[in-house]
Amino acid sequence: MTQTPTTAVVFAYHNVGVRSIKTLLARGVQIKLVVTHEDNPAETIWFDSVAALCKEHGIETITPADPKNPELSARIAEIAPDFIFSFYYRHMLPVDLLALAKRGAYNLHGSLLPKYRGRVPVNWAVLHGETETGATLHEMAAKPDAGAIIAQTAVPILPDDTAYEIFGKLTVAAEQTLWHALPRLIDGSFVALPNNLAAGSYFGGRKPEDGRIDWNQTANLVYNLHRAVAPPYPGAFFEQFGHHFIIEKARLSDLSAANLPTGLHVVDNVIFGVCGDGRALRIIELRCDGKIVSAEELRQLTDTAT
Incomplete structure (x- = not known):
């Protein structure tokens, strides 16, 4: 049958x-x-x-x-x-x-x-x-x-x-x-x-704007946000020095950054994002105004901004 x-x-x-x-x-x-x-x-x-x-x-x-x-x-x-x-x-x-x-x-x-x-x-x-x-x-x-x-x-x-x-x-x-x-x-x-x-x-759903970074938050919270919206999603982003940045790739860092203000910094030719708890993200790949920038290029941007 x-x-x-x-x-x-x-x-x-x-x-x-x-x-x-x-x-x-x-x-x-x-x-x-x-x-x-x-x-x-x-x-x-x-x-x-x-x-x-x-x-x-x-x-x-x-x-x-x-x-x-x-x-x-x-x-x-x-x-x-x-x-x-x-x-x-x-x-x-x-x-x-x-x-x-x-x-x-x-x-x-x-x-x-x-x-x-x-x-x-x-x-x-x-x-x-x-x-x-x-x-x-x-x-x-x-x-x-x-x-x-x-x-x-x-x-x-x-x-x-x-x-x-x-x-x-x-x-x-x-x-x-x-x-x-x-x-x-x-x-x-x-x-x-x-x-x-x-x-x-x-x-509910999430919008690209929900990926905005608040560097005053703890490093764990900022890192989780980056991981949650990293490419191919729109990416975690912020504005600094008059430019728009998107973190493409990052890791939590052991850097003690309590003496640095929150936000982007270049330390020993490495890009860091300093968070509100004094810890930092080591930013491996950073996009600025649509273009990937190196630590040296970012340093030049910060020098220009200041």
Whole structure:
């Protein structure tokens, strides 16, 4: 007797979307439709393309601006998929759309729920100095990242990891989570765990302006901000000497800088950012008005400014 294939409609974007679609295909799931985003020309596209992957596999792809579009709901109702999956799709899906999946609707989120529900969880976790995060597969509900938990995979956040590096780990963790959970989802043997929202946290999106450095803060706080928004994100920035600076790469320093005012300094031909607690960041790569500057070039700027 031939087994009826498991079908899915997938909402996906970014690297996690690409790897998760590949995982569904490897598990024999028949993807009837993929909903993704048009790339924003104002955004730095450093991640893989869901649309390109789907073209390669002959999967139909559409890019509606709003998932609440009645035509989209009608199309999914016509498909009548077993599952709906969301893999780093950037919009909340309406409850009436989720109900169109005969066997459930599930999302992959980039944190260990219930912590860091909401937007850009990787950046928030690094900003707050967390030492661990992970990927969570959960049921979708009316509230963001609030449904029951199906599976989780943890990854470490090392002291010098940037959000970009953590995102690479989470892409693998998401793939592993989905790979191990899919057989139980397909045969119905999975056991959902409660997602205790009261024990977690919720955060909204971040804007480039949120990357502004306050050198009066402690070195740990400034360093975490740098790691959270380091390239390919917009970067931690500040103004000094009449110029706009972005830190491209830095490390915490052992320099005792209690005798120096806060902000940029060149000491022994090394650039430091002195913080409010007398500690400093050793700035390995610094951009000034759009151009990378050396310690000597920065010294000339400071001499000119003074």
